[in-house]
Structures are given as C-alpha cells and as structure tokens.
Amino acid sequence: MTRFRPRAIWLLLPAAVAALWIAQQFSWATRFPKAWELPVAKTVSKSAAVVTDNLSWLTRLFATAIEVPMTLVVALLSEGGALTLGGFALDLPPLSWSGLALAVVWLGWRTGGPGLALLQALGCAYLLFFGQWSAAMLTLASVVIAVPFALGAGVVLGIVAWRMPRLDRWLVTPVLDLMQTVPAFAYLVPTLVLFGFGPVSALIATVIFALPPMARVTTLALSRLPGAITDLAAMMGCTRGQALWRVLLPAAMPMLLVGLNQTVMMTLNMVIIASMIGAGGLGFDVLLALRQLDIGRGLEAGAAIVVLAIMLDRQGRVLASGWSRGQAVSRRRGLGLVLVLGALLGTTLLGQIHAPLRAFPESWQVTTGSTMDSLVAWLNVNFFDTIEAVRVFLLMNLMNPIRIALASAPWLGVMTIVAMLGWVLGGWRLAVLGLGVGGFCLVTGLWDETMTTIYLCLTAAILSVSLGVPLGIAGHRWPRFGKLLTLAVELLQTMPSFVYLIPVVMLLRVGDVSAMIAIVAFAVTPVIRYTMAAFEAVPPALTEAGTVMGCTSGQMLRHVQLPVALPTILLGINQCFLFSLAMVVITALVGTRDLGQKVYIALTKADVGSGLVAGLCLGLVGILVDRLFRAAAARIAPQEPSSHA
Amino acid sequence: MSKTTAPVQRRTKLSCSEIWKLYGPNADRPAASRDEVESRAANGRCFAALSDVSLDIGEGEIFVVMGLSGSGKSTLLRCLAQLVEPTFGNVELDGRSLTRMGQAELREVRRHDMGMVFQHFGLLPHLTVAGNVALPLKIRGEKAESRDHAVATALELTGLAAMADRLPAQLSGGQQQRVGLARALAVGPGLLFLDEPFSALDPLIRRELQDELIRLQAGLHKTMVFVTHDFSEAVRVGDRVAIMKDGRLRQVGTPEDIVRQPADDYVRNFVAGVDLTRVIRCATAARPASRSDYAHAVSGQGRLSDAAETLMAAGGGPIAVQGEDGSLIGEIDLHAVLAAVSGKSLAGEPA
Ligand SMILES: Nc1ncnc2c1ncn2[C@@H]1O[C@H](COP(=O)(O)OP(=O)(O)OP(=O)(O)O)[C@@H](O)[C@H]1O
Numbered sequence: 004m005t006r007f008r009p010r011a012i013w014l015l016l017p018a019a020v021a022a023l024w025i026a027q028q029f030s031w032a033t034r035f036p037k038a039w040e041l042p043v044a045k046t047v048s049k050s051a052a053v054v055t056d057n058l059s060w061l062t063r064l065f066a067t068a069i070e071v072p073m074t075l076v077v078a079l080l081s082e083g084g085a086l087t088l089g090g091f092a093l094d095l096p097p098l099s100w101s102g103l104a105l106a107v108v109w110l111g112w113r114t115g116g117p118g119l120a121l122l123q124a125l126g127c128a129y130l131l132f133f134g135q136w137s138a139a140m141l142t143l144a145s146v147v148i149a150v151p152f153a154l155g156a157g158v159v160l161g162i163v164a165w166r167m168p169r170l171d172r173w174l175v176t177p178v179l180d181l182m183q184t185v186p187a188f189a190y191l192v193p194t195l196v197l198f199g200f201g202p203v204s205a206l207i208a209t210v211i212f213a214l215p216p217m218a219r220v221t222t223l224a225l226s227r228l229p230g231a232i233t234d235l236a237a238m239m240g241c242t243r244g245q246a247l248w249r250v251l252l253p254a255a256m257p258m259l260l261v262g263l264n265q266t267v268m269m270t271l272n273m274v275i276i277a278s279m280i281g282a283g284g285l286g287f288d289v290l291l292a293l294r295q296l297d298i299g300r301g302l303e304a305g306a307a308i309v310v311l312a313i314m315l316d317r318q319g320r321v322l323a324s325g326w327s328r329g330q331a332v333s334r335r336r337g338l339g340l341v342l343v344l345g346a347l348l349g350t351t352l353l354g355q356i357h358a359p360l361r362a363f364p365e366s367w368q369v370t371t372g373s374t375m376d377s378l379v380a381w382l383n384v385n386f387f388d389t390i391e392a393v394r395v396f397l398l399m400n401l402m403n404p405i406r407i408a409l410a411s412a413p414w415l416g417v418m419t420i421v422a423m424l425g426w427v428l429g430g431w432r433l434a435v436l437g438l439g440v441g442g443f444c445l446v447t448g449l450w451d452e453t454m455t456t457i458y459l460c461l462t463a464a465i466l467s468v469s470l471g472v473p474l475g476i477a478g479h480r481w482p483r484f485g486k487l488l489t490l491a492v493e494l495l496q497t498m499p500s501f502v503y504l505i506p507v508v509m510l511l512r513v514g515d516v517s518a519m520i521a522i523v524a525f526a527v528t529p530v531i532r533y534t535m536a537a538f539e540a541v542p543p544a545l546t547e548a549g550t551v552m553g554c555t556s557g558q559m560l561r562h563v564q565l566p567v568a569l570p571t572i573l574l575g576i577n578q579c580f581l582f583s584l585a586m587v588v589i590t591a592l593v594g595t596r597d598l599g600q601k602v603y604i605a606l607t608k609a610d611v612g613s614g615l616v617a618g619l620c621l622g623l624v625g626i627l628v629d630r631l632f633r634a635a636a637a638r639i640a641p642q643e644p645s646s647h648a
Numbered sequence: 649m650s651k652t653t654a655p656v657q658r659r660t661k662l663s664c665s666e667i668w669k670l671y672g673p674n675a676d677r678p679a680a681s682r683d684e685v686e687s688r689a690a691n692g693r694c695f696a697a698l699s700d701v702s703l704d705i706g707e708g709e710i711f712v713v714m715g716l717s718g719s720g721k722s723t724l725l726r727c728l729a730q731l732v733e734p735t736f737g738n739v740e741l742d743g744r745s746l747t748r749m750g751q752a753e754l755r756e757v758r759r760h761d762m763g764m765v766f767q768h769f770g771l772l773p774h775l776t777v778a779g780n781v782a783l784p785l786k787i788r789g790e791k792a793e794s795r796d797h798a799v800a801t802a803l804e805l806t807g808l809a810a811m812a813d814r815l816p817a818q819l820s821g822g823q824q825q826r827v828g829l830a831r832a833l834a835v836g837p838g839l840l841f842l843d844e845p846f847s848a849l850d851p852l853i854r855r856e857l858q859d860e861l862i863r864l865q866a867g868l869h870k871t872m873v874f875v876t877h878d879f880s881e882a883v884r885v886g887d888r889v890a891i892m893k894d895g896r897l898r899q900v901g902t903p904e905d906i907v908r909q910p911a912d913d914y915v916r917n918f919v920a921g922v923d924l925t926r927v928i929r930c931a932t933a934a935r936p937a938s939r940s941d942y943a944h945a946v947s948g949q950g951r952l953s954d955a956a957e958t959l960m961a962a963g964g965g966p967i968a969v970q971g972e973d974g975s976l977i978g979e980i981d982l983h984a985v986l987a988a989v990s991g992k993s994l995a996g997e998p999a
Pocket residue numbers: 671672697715716717718719720721722723724877
C-alpha cells in the first residue's frame with residue numbers, strides 16, 4: 004500500500020539546486036516582480052462594496068433581528084436597560100449579583116456535587132471582590148447569545164453534511180477547514196463592513212468562529228452511530244424527520260454535548276477578541292489596560308477571563324458527562340429550581356430598593372493592582388539584565404538567523420522545495436496544493452509577510468518541540484509529574500489565547516520576542532499532550548520485549564518508544580504549528596510585522612479586501628502545513644503487521 | 649424418501665424469489681434482468697453477498713438462517729426487511745411486493761407489521777425502558793392511552809414490568825435484550841426479524857432468553873426470521889433452518905432433515921458433532937407399535953433426549969410415542985434410539 008517514492012527524493016535535490024541557480028541569475032526569480040501581482044485585494048474590496056450597497060436592507064434586517072435578544076440578555080445580565088418592542092418600552096433591571104451567583108453555585112451543586120459548587124463559588128467570589136463582575140457578565144452575555152446561534156447553525160450544517168456526503172467532501176469540509184485556520188480577526192473585517200462597528204458584528208464573527216467544531220462533531224456523531232440505531236429508525240417506520248429528531252440526534256447526544264462544550268469555549272475565546280470591535284466586556288478591559296500599560300488592572304481582568312473560562316468549562320464538562328451517564332432524566336430538581344429562580348427574582352426586586360443587593364458594594368471590593376504594579380516594577384528593576392540577556396540571546400541565535408534566511412530566500416526556490424516536498428509526501432495533489440498556496444501569497448503581494456509569519460511559527464514550533472517533547476516524555480516517565488502536567492495543560496487550553504499576551508508584554512515589552520514567547524506558551528500544549536498520549540499508546544508488549552532484550556532506559560527510548568510514538572508526536576507538532584498560526588494573528592497586537600499585522604491594520608481601516616486576502620493567506624498556509632504533516636505522519640506510521648492471512 | 653415429521657401446512661407469510669445482492673462499484677443500480685445480474689456478478693468487479701436466494705416462510709414459523717461469518721445471513725435478513733434493496737429479485741409479504749412498494753407504503757407496513765431485534769440491542773440510552781418500548785408506538789402516532797396499554801402488555805410479557813423506569817445503562821445484557829424484544833413486540837407485528845439476538849449474551853442468559861422466546865412464541869405465533877451461527881440455538885428455537893454459504897442457500901429444512909440428510913459435504917461438516925439426541929424427535933425414531941398398551945409414554949414432538957428419563961424408568965424397554973392428541977404413533981426402545989442416533993437404520997427404513 005505504501006507508495007514510497009525513493010526516486011522522488013533524488014529529484015528534489017537537483018531541482019532545488021536548479022531553482023536556486025536560476026534565482027541567482029535573474030532578479031525576477033529572487034523577488035517576485037511587482038508587475039506580476041494581481042489586484043486581488045482591491046477587487047474583493049470593490050465587490051464587497053457592491054454587496055454592501057445592495058444588501059444593506061438585509062443586513063439591517065438581520066441586525067435588528069439579533070439586536071432584540073441581545074439587548075434583552077445584556078440588560079438582564081449586566082447593565083439593565085430598556086427593551087423596545089413595537090411601541091412598548093420595557094425597563095429591565097439587571098439581575099442581582101446575589102441571585103445570579105446563587106443560581107450558578109446551585110447548578111454546580113446539582114450537577115457536579117460539592118466540589119463543583121465550591122469551584123463556582125470561588126469563581127464568583129473572585130469576580131465580585133475584584134470588581135470584575137459586571138464586565139464578566141457582559142462577556143457572559145455575549146457568550147449566552149452567541150452559543151445558541153452557533154449551535155443551531157453548526158448542527159444544521161452538520162446534518163446537511165451528513166445527509167449529502169458528496170457535498171460534505173467537496174464543499175463543507177474544505178470550507179470548515181478554512182474557517183478554522185483563517186484567523187478570527189479576518190472574520191471581523193467583512194462583518195465590520197457589513198454590520199458596522201458594534202456588538203452585532205462581534206456576535207456574527209463569534210458565531211462564524213465557533214460554528215465549525217459543532218458542525219464537525221454533528222457530522223461525526225451521526226455517522227458514528229451504531230448501525231442498529233439507524234436500522235431501528237427505518238424499521239420503526241420513521242419518516243426522515245422522525246428518524247433524525249426522535250432517534251438519531253438523541254442517540255448522538257453524548258458526543259454532541261462534547262461539541263457543545265467546545266463551542267462554548269470557542270465562543271468565549273472569540274468574544275474576548277471581538278471586544279475590540281465594540282462588544283465590551285473583559286477583553287476590552289484587558290486591551291485597554293495593555294494599551295495604557297496598566298499592569299495590575301490588565302492582570303486582574305486577564306485573571307477574570309481565566310476564571311470565567313474555567314467556570315464555564317467545568318460546568319460544561321459535568322453537564323456533558325452527566326447526560327451520557329443518563330442522569331439527565333432525574334426528575335427531582337423541580338423544587339430547587341423554583342427556589343433558586345425565586346431567590347433570583349426576589350433579590351433583583353429587592354435590589355431596586357436596597358442597592359447593595361443590586362450592585363456589589365464598592366467598599367467590599369479589593370484590588371491587588373498596586374501590588375502587581377510594584378511587583379512587575381521590582382522584577383524589571385532587579386532582573387532587567389537577565390531578562391534582557393535571554394531576549395537578546397533568543398533574538399541573535401535563533402530568531403534572526405531564521406528570519407534572515409526566510410526573508411532572503413528566492414521565491415522560486417521556496418516554491419520548488421514546497422512543491423517537491425508535497426510531491427514526495429503526498430503525491431501530485433499535495434504538490435499542486437503547495438504551488439497554489441504559494442502562488443496565492445505571491446500574486447497578492449503578501450510574500451514577505453507570509454515569510455515573516457512562517458519565521459515566527461517556525462521558531463515557535465522549534466522552541467515548543469524542544470520544550471514540549473522532553474516534558475511529555477518526563478510526564479510519561481514519572482506519572483505524578485505527568486498528572487501535574489496534564490492539569491497545567493488543561494488549564495492553559497481553557498484560557499482564551501489573548502490572555503497569554505498579558506504577562507509577556509508586561510515583562511518583555513512589545514516586540515518579536517514577546518510575541519514568540521506568547522506563541523510558545525500557547526502552542527506547546529498540543530506537543531505535550533500528543534507526546535504523552537503517544538508514549539502511553541506504545542503497546543506494553545513492545546516495552547516488555549525491550550526489557551527482556553536488556554535495553555537501558557535510554558536505549559528503550561531510542562529504539563522502541565520513540566519510533567513507535569513518532570507519528571503521533573508528528574501530529575502534535577502539526578497542531579503546534581496550527582496553534583502558532585492562530586496565535587500569530589493575536590500577537591499582531593504587540594507589533595509583529597506578519598500577516599496578522601496586515602489583518603489587524605485592515606481591521607482598523609475597515610479594508611475588507613486586504614483583510615480577507617491576508618486572512619486567506621494565513622488560512623491557506625495553515626491548511627498546507629496541516630496536509631504536509633499529515634502526509635508525513637502517514638508515511639512514517641509503521642504498517643500494522645497483518646494478523647490474518 | 650425417508651419419513652420425516654409431517655410438515656405443517658402453513659400459509660406463506662414472507663417469501664422471496666431469486667434475490668441477488670451485489671456490493672462493489674455501481675452495485676447500487678438495480679439490475680433489470682436475471683441475465684444482467686448474473687453477468688455483473690460474474691465479471692469479478694462486484695461481489696455477490698447474495699446469489700439467487702428463494703424462500704417461502706410460513707405464517708407462525710420461526711425460520712432460522714445459519715452460516716459462517718460472511719456467508720450473507722445479515723444481508724439476507726436485511727433484504728427481506730428492505731433495509732437494503734436487493735439488486736435483483738422480489739420480496740413479498742402477505743402477497744404484496746415489498747420491493748416494488750413506495751416509501752410511504754413501506755413505512756406503514758413497518759409501523760404495523762414488522763419488528764426487529766438487534767444483536768447489540770440498539771436501545772436509546774436517554775430513554776427509560778418504558779420510553780424505549782413506547783417509541784415505535786409514538787412514531788406511528790398512537791394515542792397515549794392505547795400506547796400505555798400496549799407498553800404495559802409488552803413489558804408484562806417479557807417480565808420487565810418492575811424495571812419500566814430504569815435506564816438501559818442500569819440493566820444487564822439479558823435484561824437489555826428483553827427490552828429489545830418488548831420493543832419489537834409492542835406494535836403487535838406479525839413478522840419479527842432477529843439478527844443474532846442472543847449472540848452478545850453469555851451462555852446461561854442465552855438459554856434463558858431462548859426459552860423465553862419459545863414460551864412467547866407458544867402464545868403469540870409470530871413469524872420470525874432468526875439469524876444465528878449457533879446450531880444448537882437453531883435447533884432449540886427453529887421450525888426450519890436454512891444453511892448458507894457464500895451467499896447461496898445450501899439446504900433448507902427442519903433441523904432433523906438437515907442432520908439426517910445433509911445436502912452436501914459442507915452441510916455435513918457444519919452439523920458434525922451436533923448432539924443428535926437433542927435434534928431428533930421421538931416420532932422420527934419411532935417404530936410401528938407392537939402392542940396397544942404401554943406403561944410409559946412420551947410425546948412424539950419431544951426430542952430423544954427428553955425421552956431418556958422415561959426410557960430409563962421403563963428399563964430401556966419399549967415405551968409409547970404419542971401424538972399431540974394423545975393418539976399412539978408408535979414405540980421406541982433403546983435400540984431405536986441408538987439406531988436413530990447412529991443414522992444407520994431408522995424405523996421403517998431398513999439399512
Ligand atoms: N455494505 C457493504 N459493502 C460491501 N460489502 C458488504 C456490505 N455489507 C456486507 N458486505 C459483505 O457481504 C458479505 C456478507 O455479509 P453479512 O453481513 O451478510 O454476513 P453475515 O453472514 O451476517 O456474517 P456475520 O456472522 O459476521 O454477521 C460479507 O462478505 C461482507 O463483507
């Protein structure tokens with residue numbers, strides 16, 4: 004089955020040499036001539052303008068339709084406000100903090116027992132005492148509104164893809180791939196142009212961002228159902244609708260709930276990013292603090308994001324696993340629910356007369372802002388030299404060489420190498436994909452930015468791998484350490500990507516090194532996770548065989564465990580690369596000069612064309628890298644010895 | 649020809665004629681003629697999971713389909729149930745062609761006249777036992793009252809009344825399959841499909857459920873198509889057995905026919921090692937009565953193994969074999985049993 008092409012490797016070298024030689028002879032082969040570029044961004048901008056002009060009634064209609072539930076939820080959760088419906092104006096008070104916190108803790112207790120209740124209570128306490136409650140509720144409101152839309156659209160798309168496998172293969176899967184690799188910022192640009200600066204745009208971008216995993220999970224869950232369930236639906240004489248709603252979807256529910264949890268977390272992640280186009284909330288606070296270099300406030304708001312993320316994640320997981328264990332049918336929660344709702348209503352109404360019930364009293368709030376400020380100042384004063392030394396070392400020995408090599412590489416040579424690599428690893432399709440992606444970056448005039456992006460991702464990946472693989476191996480070797488590591492990785496993964504920037508920027512100021520460290524912190528998690536999983540999956544029979552042969556633990560690692568674990572580790576590195584790409588965009592906020600910066604600038608200028616094109620570049624590079632890694636992993640995966648003749 | 653137990657004359661409930669099922673490229677396209685399907689099966693690109701299978705299954709009969717893994721048992725069952733469309737051939741239920749029926753009509757037939765039991769139960773995890781059993785009734789739009797009644801009856805029949813509110817995850821495998829059975833029976837179908845219904849259970853529970861099925865069948869007289877790969881199960885529950893190999897029927901007959909006169913070496917190998925005393929009925933082994941009065945009697949429908957104790961009590965001497973109405977069919981003694989089991993010389997058929 005393996006179609007290994009040994010000859011192809013011998014073609015690779017001369018071709019690359021030839022390309023480099025040509026590149027040195029002709030300047031057009033080194034730098035892509037400006038005249039060959041196509042005005043893609045301009046064309047996109049123009050057509051977008053046409054679309055916007057002609058569809059303004061539709062977008063306005065859409066915006067109004069979303070606005071109503073949105074104001075309602077925002078009013079209830081955070082600010083209170085007037086809801087106008089037709090001629091009516093309804094003045095809504097915000098739900099009281101006391102009632103809401105009680106409801107959150109009660110839900111934790113009902114579904115996850117005292118442990119979860121305690122966690123939720125601590126989380127609420129943090130938000131309240133550190134004065135983050137109303138911003139957190141605003142963020143939560145955006146999540147609460149976006150999740151149903153993302154879920155609904157995701158499930159419908161997933162069902163369609165499941166019903167029509169051909170459509171799925173040729174349209175839905177590629178589009179979803181692109182949606183997941185194109186950075187979130189890039190969505191913001193067109194929505195901004197279509198819907199203007201404000202919460203509605205933010206909501207739409209959020210929904211688009213959070214939809215793909217749900218669609219994927221839905222398709223997967225439906226196609227993984229045991230044959231007996233689909234047969235059952237047919238044999239009971241179900242109509243198509245009955246089969247789907249009464250049998251298949253309920254049976255797929257445990258997996259769908261996992262998707263739900265993912266959707267909630269992605270929504271939170273995006274809501275934080277979308278704060279920048281006017282959704283307000285915790286993300287906005289962090290951004291503001293970052294801009295003003297108000298370290299204490301930035302850290303507190305950042306911590307609030309983490310707290311909120313953990314609260315949502317734990318609650319979501321418990322709900323999902325509870326359903327699959329069949330607890331969803333317990334019927335004795337009626338009384339508790341009534342009591343809690345009563346308390347919520349009661350405290351809200353009482354809050355109208357008694358202010359401390361409505362808004363958490365300021366005098367109870369604390370802040371560690373000044374302590375934090377002085378801590379950071381102290382660190383900067385006392386460790387400036389050390390930090391600076393590390394920074395310069397990284398820059399001089401790792402980052403600059405790679406940057407210069409990539410920036411000065413002739414495009415023709417790079418293209419040739421990419422195409423050859425694609426061909427060797429995955430056949431002509433992958434080669435064509437490589438050429439297509441490279442060509443797109445070239446003709447849109449984004450080659451340099453693409454190279455900068457790849458330089459950042461590459462250095463981040465190198466650091467992540469040299470950090471993550473040993474950590475993963477250590478975690479496997481010493482299970483207790485492994486447990487700690489898993490915990491840390493899980494925590495890191497629940498955090499919205501934006502949060503990573505805060506401490507780095509505070510210590511290292513803006514620049515490539517800060518960006519890189521933030522990227523590594525974000526992208527090292529999949530490497531650790533995959534490495535540990537890969538080592539865990541090495542069959543015990545093999546290690547026992549190694550022991551019997553008298554391997555030292557080093558020999559065992561080199562000759563038994565690593566070779567078997569390598570394909571999985573490679574997939575982890577692939578994830579690491581994709582994570583880096585996603586993070587690169589966010590680091591544009593701290594002043595890198597890559598594709599992310601292009602998107603960010605387009606965002607501030609509301610320039611649809613450049614924003615989309617740069618975003619697309621990132622997305623395409625992501626897909627290419629993903630396909631290359633997968634092909635490589637498949638190539639080196641050992642063929643299972645066939646057990647039967 | 650040998651004397652066999654008189655075949656019960658039954659009205660045909662389900663029949664199929666010349667059905668073929670091909671898998672492979674373009675296999676979804678139905679064949680227009682027999683020649684076409686044969687040439688497509690022969691050209692080597694398609695794989696024939698069923699070749700030219702014709703069957704008549706009588707009303708109230710438990711028809712067992714047997715064969716090794718991959719022989720096409722499930723494919724046959726699924727073609728009969730129209731879960732997969734045969735590439736060629738016709739399936740008729742009560743004289744109406746299922747293969748030519750429209751979707752809506754087929755749905756109605758399934759809602760009222762078919763039930764299915766799955767190897768791995770196929771219960772919905774979020775519904776209680778009662779909810780699972782009620783589901784097909786809800787699907788066909790039954791009113792709440794008659795539905796509750798039907799559910800209660802089905803649960804009563806299968807001995808699950810006490811567990812109505814439990815979730816499938818809280819039941820043992822045997823109990824789960826009872827729920828599967830109750831669900832299939834709830835709509836009051838005339839026809840049941842069972843694809844290896846007891847294969848996932850351990851031997852003791854399997855026997856218990858086989859007995860349960862036999863007990864239920866005595867009162868319900870459903871027509872059943874029952875797939876198994878366990879010959880002793882086939883003998884216990886089946887009225888007739890079909891043996892398949894490579895998508896073709898090798899032999900169809902009563903279990904006794906098959907063990908006593910295997911159609912070919914494949915079937916002979918297949919049934920080799922079967923405990924014949926548990927297959928052959930007393931009536932088959934009986935000789936003409938030599939007197940009119942016996943101290944001991946056994947039922948002609950019983951297996952030889954059932955008669956062992958009575959034979960021992962009679963000192964091995966001849967005992968009466970009676971028909972269902974108590975009439976005298978003949979007699980058996982130790983020698984007759986041995987003769988039947990050795991297959992050398994059977995009563996009325998000199999070696
Ligand atoms: N959807 C399918 N596509 C291609 N081949 C199939 C398909 N379903 C069944 N087959 C083939 O048809 C043959 C018969 O399969 P079937 O499931 O009927 O066997 P079986 O007798 O029920 O076996 P088992 O005892 O393992 O259940 C097998 O060789 C199988 O590989």
